[in-house]
Amino acid sequence: MDALVQLRGIKKSYGGVKALRGVDFDIRPGEIHALLGENGAGKSTLMKVLGGDISANEGTIIVDGKTANYRGPADAKASGIQMIHQELALAPDLSVAENIYLGALPTVIKWRDLNRAAGEVLDRFGFDIGPREIVGKLPIALQQIVEIAKALSKKARIIVFDEPTAVLSGKDAERLHEIMLQLRAQGVGVVYISHRLDEVFEVADRMTVLKDGETVGTIDAKDTDVAQIISMMVGRRMSAMFPEKPETEIGHEVLRVENLGRGRKVLGVNFSVRAGEIVGLGGLVGSGRTEVAKMIFGADPIETGKVYLNGEELRLKSPHDAVRAGINLLPEDRKGEGVVIDFPIKVNSTMAMMGKITNKFGFIRHSTESRDITELTDQLTLKCGHIGDPVSTLSGGNQQKVVLAKWMFAGGELIIFDEPTRGVDVGAKSEIYGLINQMAADGKAVLVISSEHQELFGICDRILVMGNGALQGELLPPDFSDENLLHLAMASGVAEQNGANDV
Amino acid sequence: MSSKATGGTSEVIEKRPFDKAEFIEKYSTFGIFLILVVVATLWTDTFLTERNMLNVLRQVAAGTGIMAVGMLFVILTRGIDLSVGSIQALGSVLCGYYIVQLDISIWFGIPLVLLSGAACGAITGLFVAYLSLPSFVMSLAMMAMARGLSLVYSQGQPIVLGKAGAAITEFGSGRFLNVPMPVWLMAFIFIVAGITLNFTKYGRIIKAIGSNEEAVRLSGINVPRYVASVYVISGVLAATAGIIAASRTGIGSSQVGVGAELNVIAAVVIGGASLMGGRGGVINTLIGALILGVMTNLMNLAGVPGYHQQVWMGVIIAVAMLLHFSVTKIKN
Numbered sequence: 001m002d003a004l005v006q007l008r009g010i011k012k013s014y015g016g017v018k019a020l021r022g023v024d025f026d027i028r029p030g031e032i033h034a035l036l037g038e039n040g041a042g043k044s045t046l047m048k049v050l051g052g053d054i055s056a057n058e059g060t061i062i063v064d065g066k067t068a069n070y071r072g073p074a075d076a077k078a079s080g081i082q083m084i085h086q087e088l089a090l091a092p093d094l095s096v097a098e099n100i101y102l103g104a105l106p107t108v109i110k111w112r113d114l115n116r117a118a119g120e121v122l123d124r125f126g127f128d129i130g131p132r133e134i135v136g137k138l139p140i141a142l143q144q145i146v147e148i149a150k151a152l153s154k155k156a157r158i159i160v161f162d163e164p165t166a167v168l169s170g171k172d173a174e175r176l177h178e179i180m181l182q183l184r185a186q187g188v189g190v191v192y193i194s195h196r197l198d199e200v201f202e203v204a205d206r207m208t209v210l211k212d213g214e215t216v217g218t219i220d221a222k223d224t225d226v227a228q229i230i231s232m233m234v235g236r237r238m239s240a241m242f243p244e245k246p247e248t249e250i251g252h253e254v255l256r257v258e259n260l261g262r263g264r265k266v267l268g269v270n271f272s273v274r275a276g277e278i279v280g281l282g283g284l285v286g287s288g289r290t291e292v293a294k295m296i297f298g299a300d301p302i303e304t305g306k307v308y309l310n311g312e313e314l315r316l317k318s319p320h321d322a323v324r325a326g327i328n329l330l331p332e333d334r335k336g337e338g339v340v341i342d343f344p345i346k347v348n349s350t351m352a353m354m355g356k357i358t359n360k361f362g363f364i365r366h367s368t369e370s371r372d373i374t375e376l377t378d379q380l381t382l383k384c385g386h387i388g389d390p391v392s393t394l395s396g397g398n399q400q401k402v403v404l405a406k407w408m409f410a411g412g413e414l415i416i417f418d419e420p421t422r423g424v425d426v427g428a429k430s431e432i433y434g435l436i437n438q439m440a441a442d443g444k445a446v447l448v449i450s451s452e453h454q455e456l457f458g459i460c461d462r463i464l465v466m467g468n469g470a471l472q473g474e475l476l477p478p479d480f481s482d483e484n485l486l487h488l489a490m491a492s493g494v495a496e497q498n499g500a501n502d503v
Numbered sequence: 504m505s506s507k508a509t510g511g512t513s514e515v516i517e518k519r520p521f522d523k524a525e526f527i528e529k530y531s532t533f534g535i536f537l538i539l540v541v542v543a544t545l546w547t548d549t550f551l552t553e554r555n556m557l558n559v560l561r562q563v564a565a566g567t568g569i570m571a572v573g574m575l576f577v578i579l580t581r582g583i584d585l586s587v588g589s590i591q592a593l594g595s596v597l598c599g600y601y602i603v604q605l606d607i608s609i610w611f612g613i614p615l616v617l618l619s620g621a622a623c624g625a626i627t628g629l630f631v632a633y634l635s636l637p638s639f640v641m642s643l644a645m646m647a648m649a650r651g652l653s654l655v656y657s658q659g660q661p662i663v664l665g666k667a668g669a670a671i672t673e674f675g676s677g678r679f680l681n682v683p684m685p686v687w688l689m690a691f692i693f694i695v696a697g698i699t700l701n702f703t704k705y706g707r708i709i710k711a712i713g714s715n716e717e718a719v720r721l722s723g724i725n726v727p728r729y730v731a732s733v734y735v736i737s738g739v740l741a742a743t744a745g746i747i748a749a750s751r752t753g754i755g756s757s758q759v760g761v762g763a764e765l766n767v768i769a770a771v772v773i774g775g776a777s778l779m780g781g782r783g784g785v786i787n788t789l790i791g792a793l794i795l796g797v798m799t800n801l802m803n804l805a806g807v808p809g810y811h812q813q814v815w816m817g818v819i820i821a822v823a824m825l826l827h828f829s830v831t832k833i834k835n
Contacts, residue, residue: 299721323723331721340715342781347707352722354704362703406722 002065003028004157004189005081010049010059019045021213022059027158027189032180034192034200034221037210038233038397038425043193046210047160050191051083052076080157084164086423088147092136096122099135100150121153125179141168141285148176159183160191163423170284170486177203195425196452197226209233233426241426242458243434246441250461251275253311254445255327255414257296260305265291267469268305273414273445278436280460281449283489288469289449290332293416296447297329298322309414323352326413330403330420332449338403339391346373346387348402352410376405381431397421397428404435415439416447421455433459453482465489532775532787535823536794543797547804555800557683563796564689565751568789569744570763571770572696573737575788578771579700580733581713581780582631582638587741588763589649590623592756594745596653598671599662599755609670617742623649624738628731642734646764653757662755675750685747692740697785709733713780770795773823794823 003026012020020042027033035043048054050061052070061068063079070076090099097118098105105114118131127145129138135146144164151159164176173196180190180203194200200207201221209216209232216232230241256272266288273279281289294300296307298316307314309325316322319329331337339348346369350357357369373387382401384394391402400420407415417436421429436459440446450456456463457480465472465488473488543550570587577584594616602612627645631638664672677684700706708729711719720726741760748759774791776783798819802812 297721318725319721319723320725329721336715337717337721340711340718340781342714343711347711351711351719351724354707358704362705364702364704364707410723 003062004064005050006062007046007050008060008062010046010056010061012045012049012054012056019213020049020056023210023213023215025050025208025215025218027191029157029189030184030187031205032184032190032192032203034194034204034207035210036193036197036200036207036229036233037216038427041210041233041425042213043210044162045213047083047162047191047193050076050158050160051081077154080155082151082154082156082159084148084151084159084161086163088140088143090135090143090147090150092134094135095131096129096133096135096138096146096149097131099146100131100153102150104154118149118153121149125149125152125182126175139286141172144168145172148179152179156188158189158191160193162193163195168285173199195423197229201226230426241430241433243430243437245437245459248276248437248441249443250277251443254309255296255447256308256311257292258306258308260292260295260302260307262291262295262301262303265469266295269466269471271464271471273447275413275443275445276440277462278440278446278448278460280456280463281447281466282451282453282456282463282475282485283466283472285451287466287489289466290418291469292466293329293418293447293449296322296414297327297416299329323410323412328352328407328410328412328415330400330407330415330417332418332422334396334399334403334422339399341392341399342390344388345377345382345384345391345394345402345405346370348391349373349376349387349405349409352406356409372409373405376409377401380405380408380435395425395428397424397432400424400428400432401435404432408439412444414445414447416449418449419451420448421450421452429455453485456480456485528775531827532773532790532794535773535826536790536797539794539797539801543801543804546801549804550801553681555804557681557686559793559796559800560686560689561683561751562799563792564683564685565744565747566792567763567766567770567795568689568792569692569740569747570737570767571774571788571792572692572785573733573740574764574767574771575696575774575776575783575785576709576733577638577737578768578776578778579713579780579783580709580730581716581778582730582733583642583768583778584624584627584638584734584737585642585764586623586627586645586649587737587744587767588760589646589653590620590738590741591745591748591760591763592653592758593623593649593656594620594742595749595759596657596662596745596755596757597742598668598746598749599664600656602671603662603664603667603755606667609668613671613746616746617739620738620740620742620745621735622738624734624736624741625731627738628734631734632727632730638734650757657755657757659757661758664749664753664755668749668753671746671750672753675747675753685751688743688747692743693785693789700785705729705732710781713777713782715781766795769820773820773827775827794819 006026008024010020010023023042023046025046037043049056052073052075055070061070068079091102097115100118100121101114115131122129122131127149129142129145135143148164168176180192183190192200192204204221206218206220207224207229208218209229211233252275253272254275258270260269261267269292283289291300295302298319298321302316307316309327314325335341350369350373357365357372359365370387377384377387380401382398382405384398391399394402420432420436424432436446436448448456448460463475463485465475465485467489475484549555570591574584574587597616597619601607601615602609607615623645627641630636630641674684679687708719708724712726712729716726745759749755770792771783771788772778773794774783774787776788798816799812802815807815
């Protein structure tokens with residue numbers, strides 16, 4: 001079969017860093033081609049070359065048998081290549097319909113036509129979003145869907161999905177897979193980038209694995225399995241992903257939450273976490289997990305209920321209070337909430353506990369800071385050029401380690417991880433699991449929120465499952481399974497319908 | 504320029520490699536200033552004389568210079584303070600009001616003026632920080648209030664400092680090592696601000712707030728307190744500029760600093776600070792203020808009529824910004 005687009009021997013360097021060292025990649029009509037690899041392997045760079053966002057130092061792009069010479073993204077779009085980026089490029093104050101047709105809006109807008117056309121695109125792919133809704137008010141998962149609809153509204157011969165399911169719940173991710181299959185049936189070439197390998201195996205026809213800017217290989221999906229792909233990505237088997245837990249003693253009760261509630265989002269949640277214990281908080285996206293975490297951290301107001309730390313009731317009005325009490329939060333949105341991305345690694349690492357690196361007049365002791373943070377980054381095996389470099393120069397996994405460094409430096413008693421490995425590559429994931437285990441072994445109480453069930457099963461001592469703002473149940477290791485977890489998470493849907501009158 | 508290879512293997516901490524784009528971004532303001540000075544020197548005979556240089560510095564000190572420091576702090580947190588010109592006028596009037604009309608001694612009067620400036624800034628700051636009102640709107644309101652108060656306390660008439668305020672006017676015309684006292688004061692303020700921004704926890708936090716306020720808040724830092732404080736600093740420095748204005752002219756006047764906020768913002772922005780917060784430095788801000796000062800001086804020396812001068816100032820601001828943006832664009 002002839003390829004729609006062929007990339008031949010693509011090389012790209014940034015300064016001295018070789019991002020791509022001669023990569024070959026091709027996309028055929030009517031196939032779903034997964035592009036896999038750890039963060040920093042060069043996937044995004046390769047797709048930027050394909051999309052005309054950057055130009056390669058060497059190599060050729062062949063479209064329909066002819067060498068293409070892109071001057072910018074517009075040229076790539078003109079040849080039918082559409083990109084759906086991980087980072088949303090939406091105008092939050094405009095409606096869904098306006099966003100979908102942004103860039104193609106007529107001089108005089110006929111609202112009825114515009115909304116109908118947008119409605120058709122959304123309906124065709126089975127999304128339940130109104131074209132008149134304001135994008136900024138939608139949950140992030142639905143915003144992602146608007147972004148996808150935007151690409152689908154245009155004539156496309158190749159569509160690149162760059163980690164589209166990172167923020168989607170299981171149901172939406174499945175719908176997305178159906179769309180990919182529809183596109184494939186229409187003869188579109190689909191490129192699918194994702195860290196969720198189980199999902200990739202559901203739909204992909206072929207897989208290409210990149211490692212350190214080189215192609216490890218391209219294989220048909222039916223000839224391989226998850227374990228082989230992982231070993232291609234990192235050169236080790238999957239069983240190595242969850243590190244052995246160190247001997248950990250479960251101590252006294254550190255956190256106790258009583259009847260915590262806010263509006264309809266969180267409905268009277270009770271639980272506790274002990275020192276040395278890793279407790280998972282599972283459930284679907286939007287079930288109130290993040291809200292619980294933010295309330296315990298003082299970042300969101302508490303309407304009802306009490307939070308106790310070491311038996312003492314806390315009055316939390318801001319994260320400032322929480323951090324002083326010894327509560328740490330590694331937030332879900334790393335770039336928006338976790339790090340000051342343009343600022344140096346060391347500045348981010350010391351931000352939560354600047355008292356340790358300042359004298360009594362507030363002057364920063366730069367040498368102490370550099371020494372302490374160098375020590376800490378070594379301990380975390382953080383891969384960086386220099387601790388004075390901005391966090392933006394790091395890969396996702398290493399950025400996450402900076403947030404970890406911040407809390408390790410601050411040294412609290414309770415640490416809450418909200419989606420600790422989102423957008424983090426397999427190798428770094430494993431390291432982060434090791435660090436979480438280590439923190440528990442050091443006597444901290446750990447609460448982990450995650451949408452990846454395997455992650456919870458791999459590291460937690462027990463898992464609390466939330467659904468519709470309430471705690472639905474608890475799982476202990478013998479009961480760890482997708483079925484049990486989903487049963488608790490989804491059963492609440494029925495419960496809510498039955499109990500609607502009680503609210 | 505070639506990117507030098509950095510040796511220094513003996514150092515415990517490895518030096519960062521030379522970054523051309525970063526170098527240009529850092530020193531482009533200085534480059535513009537240098538070009539302007541060279542042009543001015545070649546164009547006129549009088550520019551590069553000690554007398555004229557000190558004159559420029561004195562004008563900068565009494566005009567935009569000191570206020571630019573406060574504005575820099577505010578802009579670093581991604582805010583804006585439109586009230587500085589009005590608070591300057593209020594400072595100038597209160598100088599006369601407290602010391603001449605209320606007959607308060609200068610040792611209490613001056614701190615009282617500064618405290619009044621701080622109070623104005625605190626009102627803006629508290630509303631911005633704790634009620635999340637936009638700084639643009641809140642400082643616009645304070646701009647009207649402070650100007651109004653300056654008219655109220657002066658009853659629309661200039662207050663002559665005269666004998667009671669002799670110490671102030673002596674400061675305004677005084678010199679130390681042949682350099683005017685206001686210039687020393689400005690230098691002192693810039694040095695303190697530079698140290699604060701680069702070497703203290705406070706400076707680091709306000710820059711970080713401008714870059715990503717939420718991340719700073721979620722690091723457990725009491726963000727509102729820091730945000731409010733920058734407006735207080737700006738208010739105090741604006742009042743200081745008001746005192747200097749009074750010291751130079753010998754009167755407290757409500758007509759001081761009309762439109763000054765725009766020149767002050769221009770100085771900070773020409774100095775390379777980003778209105779999106781998080782980026783900017785004290786030295787570049789000083790150079791930004793000096794660029795505006797040298798421009799005015801150059802036009803005076805070259806005999807450009809006053810009305811035309813305003814037009815050219817606008818052109819210069821636009822050109823400086825253009826250079827900045829084209830330079831930072833090279834970076835990407």
